[in-house]
Amino acid sequence: MENKHTLSDLRQMQSLPLSAKIRMTEYRIREWYEAFEGNVYVSFSGGKDSTVLLDIARRLYPDIEAVFVNTGLEYPSVRKFALSKENVTELRPRMNFKDVVIKYGYPIISKEVAQTIYEVRNSKSKDKTVLHRMKKLDGKATDKNGNLSRYNIPQWKFLLYAPFNISHLCCDSMKKKPSKLYEKAMKNQPIIATMADESFLRTTKWIKNGCNAFNLKRPQSNPMSFWTENDVLTYIHENNLEIAEAYGDIVVDQKEQIEGQMNLMDFLGDYTDCKFCTTGCKRAGCIFCLFGITQDLFRIYNLQKQEPKLADYVLRGGEFGESGMWQPSKEGMGYWFVLDWLATHGIKIPYENAEHYRDTYGTNRNRILLTIK
Ligand code: SF4
Numbered sequence: 439m440e441n442k443h444t445l446s447d448l449r450q451m452q453s454l455p456l457s458a459k460i461r462m463t464e465y466r467i468r469e470w471y472e473a474f475e476g477n478v479y480v481s482f483s484g485g486k487d488s489t490v491l492l493d494i495a496r497r498l499y500p501d502i503e504a505v506f507v508n509t510g511l512e513y514p515s516v517r518k519f520a521l522s523k524e525n526v527t528e529l530r531p532r533m534n535f536k537d538v539v540i541k542y543g544y545p546i547i548s549k550e551v552a553q554t555i556y557e558v559r560n561s562k563s564k565d566k567t568v569l570h571r572m573k574k575l576d577g578k579a580t581d582k583n584g585n586l587s588r589y590n591i592p593q594w595k596f597l598l599y600a601p602f603n604i605s606h607l608c609c610d611s612m613k614k615k616p617s618k619l620y621e622k623a624m625k626n627q628p629i630i631a632t633m634a635d636e637s638f639l640r641t642t643k644w645i646k647n648g649c650n651a652f653n654l655k656r657p658q659s660n661p662m663s664f665w666t667e668n669d670v671l672t673y674i675h676e677n678n679l680e681i682a683e684a685y686g687d688i689v690v691d692q693k694e695q696i697e698g699q700m701n702l703m704d705f706l707g708d709y710t711d712c713k714f715c716t717t718g719c720k721r722a723g724c725i726f727c728l729f730g731i732t733q734d735l736f737r738i739y740n741l742q743k744q745e746p747k748l749a750d751y752v753l754r755g756g757e758f759g760e761s762g763m764w765q766p767s768k769e770g771m772g773y774w775f776v777l778d779w780l781a782t783h784g785i786k787i788p789y790e791n792a793e794h795y796r797d798t799y800g801t802n803r804n805r806i807l808l809t810i811k
Contacts (some may be wrong), residue, residue, distance in 0.1 A: 442648035448634055448641065451664035456672055459665055460494065466649045466661035467495050467629060471502075473652065474627045478659070479503040479527075481617065481630045484512060484520030485722050486681050490673050491631035491662055492523070503527060505620060505628075509612045511535055511724035513745070515683035529616040535726065536766045538611045540759070543603030544776055546728040547594060550639060553606035555597045589638065596783050601807050602764035602776055608727075618656065629659040635666060671714035684744075686718025719744075726752045726771065731787055738773070738789045753777075753795055758803065774799065778808050 451462070471478050480495050482488045482504035495502050506520045507529045520526060533541070545552055554571045561568045573579040577592030597604055621628065634644035643651075644663045651658055662670075674681055675688045691713040720734065725741055725748060742749040756772015759765040766772050774795035777787050796804070 439646070439653070441645050443645050445641070445645060448644065448664060452635070452666055454664075456669050456676075459662075459669060460673070462664070463491075463494055463661040464498060466659060467498055470627065470629060470650050470659040470661070471499060473650075477624075477626050478629055479505045479624075479626045481628045482506050482520060482523070482526060483723070484516040484682055485631075486674060486685060486716075487631040487633070487662065487670050489519075489679060489681050490670050491629065493673075493677065493679055495629060501525065503626070505529060505617065507531065507613050507616050509535070509724065511612065511726055513682065513684040513719070513722050513725055516722050519680075519682035527620070529620055531612045531616050533611050535608070535612065536771065538608050539603075539771065540765045542607040542611070543605030544728065544773075545606065545608045546604055546776065546780075547597070547732065548637070548729050549606045549609070550589070550637070551591055551594045551597070552604050552729070554591065555594070555600075556603075556605040556607070558598060559603075600779060601758075601762075602779070612724075621656070627657050627659070629661060631662050632660050633665050633667075634660075634663045668713055671716070672712070675714055682722060684719045684722045685716040687716070688714050689717055691715040726773075728773075728776070732785065735787055738777070738787060742790050749789075753789060753791075754799060756799055769799070772799070775804060775808075778804075782808050 451459075454462075476499070480488065480492050480502055482492050484506060492504055502525075504523060504526045506526050508517060508521075509531055512520070521528065539545075543552070543556060554574055557568060558571050558575065564572075570579060574587065574590050575592060575595040575598065577586070577590045579587040579590050581587045617628065620626070632640055634641045640663075644660070647654060649660050649663045651660070671688050673679070681688075719740070721730075725745065728737075731737055738749065738753070741752075750770070752771045753774045754772075755767040755770025756764055756775050757767040764772060764775050774789070774792065777789060778792070778796070780787060
């Protein structure tokens with residue numbers, strides 16, 4: 439199938455003013471709604487992006503259903519906020535996070551990296567895909583022009599030797615499966631607030647399928663694909679939209695403003711081209727997730743400040759399972775060991791009370807594994 443767009447289409451659309459983006463998003467929601475005669479729903483996580491999407495969708499169709507997957511991994515305030523909205527259907531995954539991690543592995547670094555490690559470690563035959571993934575880890579995969587691929591990840595090859603399982607399958611179990619079952623039962627098609635800018639994978643998917651992907655096996659609408667994070671923050675600020683407490687407030691990012699400019703903006707009430715930020719969490723996705731952790735090194739440290747009990751649960755515990763790999767135990771998720779092992783390989787993710795976790799849950803074997811690089 440021919441690509442729907444090019445990368446320059448995306449850049450051009452991203453450079454449009456917010457008012458134009460809102461109109462384009464409305465157009466795509468209408469197109470989706472009409473194509474499926476109203477049998478559609480908004481995938482609502484309680485996060486800021488899907489809060490904006492729900493607001494736009496309900497201005498067009500006030501009765502549109504929102505669906506929230508209660509994974510147990512959200513900030514408590516995000517869950518509370520999501521369930522406080524009207525006409526929200528709550529879904530729950532069959533497996534809990536601990537069992538998912540024991541079965542498949544820890545979600546660390548990024549979905550792409552975790553998938554590559556998981557598939558190279560777990561495939562029995564060396565088929566074309568696995569060979570390609572191995573080449574990526576060796577830094578030798580090439581693109582169609584024979585140049586080294588931008589998707590090469592030799593810096594993560596050491597994860598092949600991690601003494602714990604790593605996987606990309608958590609999202610599938612915790613979020614996708616419940617949504618797919620709901621879609622099958624209700625015959626409703628999803629509208630999702632993902633943005634192409636969030637990852638290479640999302641950009642590539644958008645270029646291939648566009649915003650309203652009717653032709654996919656699981657059709658889905660991503661009508662905010664060409665928005666940026668600042669667009670979302672601007673929309674919330676301009677519309678005084680209520681968001682989950684975990685984000686704090688949306689304020690002008692002082693680091694990005696020229697001195698004196700801010701007072702003028704407040705005085706004129708004109709925030710065009712203004713950069714906004716949150717005073718609380720930057721992102722309020724799954725609190726225990728270690729995807730994207732290298733761009734957000736203080737995630738666990740901040741969680742210790744904001745939700746100390748939850749942070750303690752995720753850090754403490756852990757044991758070597760029958761397979762010889764580290765995994766969650768009755769006491770907790772055992773992240774302290776995963777973080778310490780990453781630190782011995784140069785990925786330093788800070789957290790408080792490290793000594794306490796090592797002393798309480800560590801064994802001689804941990805210490806040997808943590809010192810071997
Ligand atoms: S975002 Fe992370 S923790 Fe949440 S379901 Fe996906 S992989 Fe699991």
